[in-house]
Each structure stands twice: as structure tokens, then as C-alpha cells.
Amino acid sequence: MKYNWLILFALMIISLVVVSGCAGNSDDASGPEGSDEETSTRNASSEDSEIVDNGKHHGVRMEYYGVMTPSEIELEKGGTIAWRNYKPQGTYVLISDDNLFEKQEMSSKDVYLYTFNEKGTYTFGVADMPEMTLKVTVR
Secondary structure, X not given: OOOHHHHHHXXXXXXXXXXXXXXXXXXXXXXXXXXXXXXXXXXXXXXXXXXXOOOOEEEEEEOOOOOEEOOEEEEOOOOXXXXXXXXXXXXXXXXXXXXXXXXXXXXXXXXXXEEOOOOEEEEEEEOOXXXXXXXXXXX
């Protein structure tokens, strides 16, 4: 009888784990793919494989704790960056400080690609998260 509270507590924890596992994320991509003239941007589906930094394509992780890694990238003209939202729930709004593209609302696991066709230094951030920044130098 004196362990009934322990059994009840364990059952509550198990039920919370089961219920939280049943609550799924919506994977539908909102927003248009590409733009009228600019073919260097696109939203990629969440089924895309893990982003790999292979010299031409660079992956940037948007993490749950307000971190964008890496925070600086150097790449050659024609290189592509793929931002991926690794926040388990909720969205981030990716912003180009240099107006290279419109604000991108990214749900969990969404990927946004941008190819750099001009040399220069560019900065990116996340709305309402001043610590989440990325500096890109295109050679």
C-alpha cells in the first residue's frame, strides 16, 4: 500500500511520454518554391537527407537553444548554404540582413537553400533571436 504513490507516479510519467510521442509535427512546407527571377533560392522538403558540408554545399544548423552553427562560413562564388531548423517544435524566421531573399519562416526540419552568385560579405539572422547570426564571406 505504501508504494501505490510510486506506481501512480510511474504510470503518469509513462502516459506523458506516450502522449508526447503521439503529438506530431506538421511537415507541410508553406510558401512558394523559388521566386520569379531568382533561381538561386529554394525551400527543400524535410525528407532531404542530412545536410553535408562538402566544399560547395555548406550546412547551417539552427538549433533549439538559439544557436546557429557555424556562425561564420567562407565559400567560393557559386557555393550554396542550406539552413536547417533543428528546433523540435515551433518555427524560426530566417532573415537576410542584405535583403538577398524575403524572410523565410521555417518549421521544424525545414531546409532553405541559397546559392551565392556574387562575391562579398553577407550576414543573416533569426527574427527575435539576436544571438543567432551567420556571417558569410564569398570569394
